[in-house]
Amino acid sequence: MSATSDFERSALNDGFVSEQEYAEMTDRFDGCLADAGVTFEGFRDGGEFDFTFPESLGATRAHDVADACSRSSGEVSIGMIYSFVTRNPEHRDENAIMSECLVEEAVVEPGYSAAAYASDIVDETYPFSTNHEAGMTAVRLCESDPLALVGLRQR
Incomplete structure (x- = not known):
């Protein structure tokens, strides 16, 4: 751009x-x-x-x-x-904060890693522990506020 x-x-x-x-x-x-x-x-x-x-x-x-x-x-x-x-004011690793957020949102199992997220995002093949729609809603929420700093998520 x-x-x-x-x-x-x-x-x-x-x-x-x-x-x-x-x-x-x-x-x-x-x-x-x-x-x-x-x-x-x-x-x-x-x-x-x-x-x-x-x-x-x-x-x-x-x-x-x-x-x-x-x-x-x-x-x-x-x-x-x-x-x-x-x-993400501290410029933390994007894959790490996204995987942590998805765990916090309880749509993937604890232990879901940054490497797994990096692989899964390519084809949106996340291993959701909830239904796909709820999982994708959490993905969009985490994309907007992964660290719960913007006010969309509560920790």
Whole structure:
């Protein structure tokens, strides 16, 4: 992924996204959507966002607008980095925190390892001790808040 604006390059230059840079990106993203008639409803924990649009715009066009605004505002890169740092500020091994989270969520057996997670994520062949749907819900939750720092999970 390459930066598309001076703002994005500047925000990413030091490898850290400040609250101010994140706020500016959010304003740019909101403004871009508004210019196209799309209403930004805000970011959810984990970096996903919601928006609404007039029926006359249509869902396909609204999603195209959101994708274009994500790129032009820097949301796609700045938002991703901000979310990843927020959910894992100590930069712990991603496979380790995901395997630990899935154990804590009780959807895999204790002892489920980082290596097993790294292998299982490729084809989403997790050895869930619960039904597949509950297991995948836990995977998405753990992807958003593996260390229970964002507020989506309780430890």
